[in-house]
Amino acid sequence: EDEPEGLANDAEVEEFAEFANREAVRSTCVVVTLLSWSQSKVPSGILTPEGSEPDAADGLLNDRDLTQALLRADNVLIPCTLEYQEEMVQAKRIVAQIQRRSAQVCVIAVLLMPKPVLLNRETNEVLVRRHSELLSTGVDDVLYFELLRDVAALKRAINLSRAMWKTNMLRAKLMLNVEVDFDSAEEAAQVQVEHSSLLWEQIPKTLMPEFRPVNEQILETTNMVGHFRLISRLPSRKGMVLQAVDADQKAVAIKIFEKSQTQDPGLLESIYREIRLTGEVVRHPNIAKCLDMIHSLSRVYLVMEFAGGANIEHIISCRQEQRMNESEVNNCFEQVVRGVAHLHSKNIAHRNICLRHLVVSTLAGSDREHVRIVDFQHAMLVRPDMTSRTIVGSMPYMAPEMAAGGPYWPHSADAWSCGV
Incomplete structure (x- = not known):
């Protein structure tokens, strides 16, 4: 590639900088460019390096302007x-300068993408590489401008x-406070309280409108949660799932998440994803629906349709021959494919189709499995x-390209898992 003369920003960089410098964003963000402004006058509120060459002046931001902006x-x-x-x-130098000036600042890089973005394997590999390069400079996060088409986004x-x-x-x-004396222990406890508040209250309130706030009045006993009476534990490798009945004696399944054991925002996002997708977006007889969410001081409960008392993996493991007959297989496979086809029609990929995520019940008045x-x-x-490059499936159902960590088509990965 031909390099530009001197060290001036590309037009795309300056276009975005002026876009982000609007009042709605400017109140919480300082906009900084890595290279000098192409015009003589820099718009008010945008910080640029002082030198036009790496060795001119110091090539960094004006310290006084940066301090005032922060x-x-x-x-x-x-x-x-x-x-x-x-x-x-310049990114390595300027990010270090910003972090020396304040330890309380979040530095976010915005990787500008071509217009329009052509999402193919080559483009994906370039974006992944540049994403990694930006993270290596010390920034805290990387965003993509083509995905942020308006100020609200x-x-x-x-x-x-x-x-x-x-x-x-x-x-x-918290990690630094593992071994503490009494005074430090109190401080560590306060940090844990702040972390819990951020994770379970502030983030959902800001970014997850359908996530229920804490209800301190929820009844929780060994056999009751709210108005649901707990019956028995259902087979599950991960977490706890209980069979329960509501006030009308209708059967439900309740997934339980202990808040004290959840420190990762990724798990919070996955819980919210299940609420949104199965509670609002998807409606199909072969997909278990999320009926309700209960949020207590110590736990989050997802109330799901009762899909049955056992999954296919559990059913097969309890049989002497360790298999289903041909009729059962054809019946189950037809229903799974219908459910997955419905997901794909809604532009959703499950990405973890496996026998333990296929729950079976018997239809009333029939010996046919549902x-x-x-x-x-x-x-x-x-x-x-x-x-996607995220590895989330289960062996041996995982598509080879997912297992290899390379880019894969999520819908194709679902199709592979169904075949296995």
């Missing part, structure tokens, strides 16, 4: 393209990055031509 905002937004090596050099992304950054800071403090797909914590919304 007094009004605790996030720094750095648009870039990484088309040229100078951007990487940009603000939401910034708020999420800030929340994740704050969670990681609190987690680091199969429902469960566990949508790894499901994702899929745009056309979208690939």
Whole structure:
């Protein structure tokens, strides 16, 4: 690639910088460019390096301007393209400068993508590489501009990055307070309270409108949760799932998440994903629906349709021959494929189809099995031509390209899992 003369920003960088410098974003963010402004006058509120060459002046931001800017905002937004090596050099220097100036600032890089974005394997590999390169400079998060088409979307992304950054800071403090004296223990306990509040109250309130707030009045006993009476434990490798009945004696399944054992925002997001997808988006007889969510001081409960007392893996393991007959297989496979086809029609990929996520019940007045797909914590919304690198499936049902860690098509991965 031909490199530009001198060290001036690309037009795309300056276009985004001015876009992000609007009042709605400027109140919480300082916009910084890695290279000098192409015009003589820099727009008010945007910080740029003082030198036009790496060795002119110091090539860094004006310390006084940076200090004043960080007094009004605790996030720094750095648009870039990484088309040229100078951007990487400047990124390492400027990020270090910002972090020396304040330990309470969240530095967010914005990787500008071509317009329009052509999502193919080559583009994906370039984006993954540049994403890793940006993280190596010390930034706290990387956003993609093509996905942030308006101010509201940009603000939401910034708020999420800030929340994740704050969670990681609190987690680091907790790790440093493993061995403490009495005074430090009190401080560590306070950090744990702050972490729990951030994870289970502040993040959902800001970013997850359907996530129920804490209800301190929820009844929780050994055999009751709210108005649900607990009956028995259902087979599950991960977490606890209980069979219960409501006030009308209708059977439900209740998934239980202990808040004290959940420190990862990723798990919180996966719980919310299951609520949204199976509670609002998906309606199908072969997919278990989320009926309700209960949020107490110590636990989160997802109330699901009762899909049956056992999954296919459990049923097969209890049989002497360790298998289903042909008629059973054909019946179950037909229902699973119908459920997955419905998901794909809604642009959703399950990504973890396996025998233990296929729960079976017997239809009233029939010996025919009714199969429902469960566990949508790894499901994702899929745009056309979208690939993923996240390994979330289960062996031996996982598609080879997912297991290899390479980019894979989520819908194709579902198809492979169904075949296995």
